[in-house]
Amino acid sequence: MHHLIFEPSSAAFDKCAALLRSDELVAVPTETVYGLAGNALSEIAVRKIFTVKGRPLIDPLITHFKDAESAFSHTVYTRAAESLASAFWPGPLTLVCEKLPVIPDLVTAGLKSAAIRVPSQPHMQRLLRLVDFPLAAPSANPFGYVSPTQSEHVAKTLGHKIQAILDGGSCEHGLESTVLDIRNPSKPSILRPGPVSAEKIESVLGCELLPVQPSTSGVAQTSPGQLMKHYSPKTAIEIVEHGDLEGLPPKGSAFIANRKPALNDSKDVYWLSEDGDITTIARNFYSLLQKLDQMKYKQLLVENAPNRGLGIALNDRLRRAASK
Numbered sequence: 001m002h003h004l005i006f007e008p009s010s011a012a013f014d015k016c017a018a019l020l021r022s023d024e025l026v027a028v029p030t031e032t033v034y035g036l037a038g039n040a041l042s043e044i045a046v047r048k049i050f051t052v053k054g055r056p057l058i059d060p061l062i063t064h065f066k067d068a069e070s071a072f073s074h075t076v077y078t079r080a081a082e083s084l085a086s087a088f089w090p091g092p093l094t095l096v097c098e099k100l101p102v103i104p105d106l107v108t109a110g111l112k113s114a115a116i117r118v119p120s121q122p123h124m125q126r127l128l129r130l131v132d133f134p135l136a137a138p139s140a141n142p143f144g145y146v147s148p149t150q151s152e153h154v155a156k157t158l159g160h161k162i163q164a165i166l167d168g169g170s171c172e173h174g175l176e177s178t179v180l181d182i183r184n185p186s187k188p189s190i191l192r193p194g195p196v197s198a199e200k201i202e203s204v205l206g207c208e209l210l211p212v213q214p215s216t217s218g219v220a221q222t223s224p225g226q227l228m229k230h231y232s233p234k235t236a237i238e239i240v241e242h243g244d245l246e247g248l249p250p251k252g253s254a255f256i257a258n259r260k261p262a263l264n265d266s267k268d269v270y271w272l273s274e275d276g277d278i279t280t281i282a283r284n285f286y287s288l289l290q291k292l293d294q295m296k297y298k299q300l301l302v303e304n305a306p307n308r309g310l311g312i313a314l315n316d317r318l319r320r321a322a323s324k
């Protein structure tokens with residue numbers, strides 16, 4: 001299986017670039033999660049992304065660019081987008097803007113808008129510069145499953161369907177990018193909370209964001225991240241309010257705490273950080289879910305995070321993972 005995973009040597013970059021140039025897919029590391037990348041300007045490549053991921057064609061993809069200049073040559077320029085780009089790119093912020101015809105309708109599921117972002121992860125940057133076309137990439141997991149934060153997660157779930165995974169170690173943030181709709185620059189709204197917080201965006205734009213829309217299942221959505229059941233492991237998840245995880249897990253269950261408990265003598269108690277640091281908690285979250293989903297637990301009892309900053313994004317993913 002692991003002949004798929006390429007250490008980031010010059011030869012590996014050449015191999016990945018060659019695959020992408022011939023409309024094949026490559027799983028790539030980003031600073032958020034691993035992506036399943038293909039040439040965003042090639043309908044053949046984009047169609048493969050949907051097929052390999054088992055993703056419905058109505059679910060639009062994010063297009064990744066090497067820099068802001070390249071991103072804005074594929075979308076309608078606004079000053080708001082420009083200010084956000086200079087504050088947060090390269091980095092974990094995705095902007096939903098009006099698209100130009102050069103982006104195929106297949107990428108945006110027929111929508112007139114496109115989700116664009118400039119990733120900071122150095123291997124991803126190098127690959128984008130090598131191929132010199134933008135890369136469409138959803139998270140590199142089967143549709144609905146937990147997002148991958150290590151190359152092994154991709155190998156385990158999609159390895160039989162792709163030819164290469166570019167290894168970039170563990171992803172820095174471990175949660176997907178913040179998705180911000182700025183089609184109407186005077187009414188920006190967060191479609192998916194992520195590592196770039198609402199407060200940081202508000203301070204750049206100098207205006208308040210619309211409150212995050214409550215997620216709904218089934219109905220047509222502006223954003224696929226709003227699908228309620230998403231990011232879900234096979235094992236059932238119950239959410240426990242912050243601070244309420246006490247005693248020992250019931251037989252067949254495991255605890256996932258934010259921080260290492262003072263007293264612990266159970267092998268079924270796990271933690272996301274030593275000290276409750278939210279950046280560490282977020283970084284380890286999907287990876288621990290991936291690991292525990294391979295074990296035989298009937299249920300995972302997961303403590304949510306304090307609902308501020310990155311904790312908002314973590315709690316959002318946890319709710320979706322727990323939804324039945």
Ligand code: TXA
Pocket residue numbers: 030032033034035036060061062094096108111113114115137138139140175176177179191192222223224225226
């Ligand atoms: O961090 C990330 O964003 C990762 C890495 C690989 O970049 N990608 C990712 O892609 O999470 P995916 O396909 O799993 O999630 C797609 C997100 C949706 O949640 C949605 O918010 C947004 O992209 N999206 C894409 N096109 C859109 C559009 N035209 N309008 C609104 N939202 C859109």
Ligand code: MG
Pocket residue numbers: 138139147
């Ligand atoms: Mg995803």
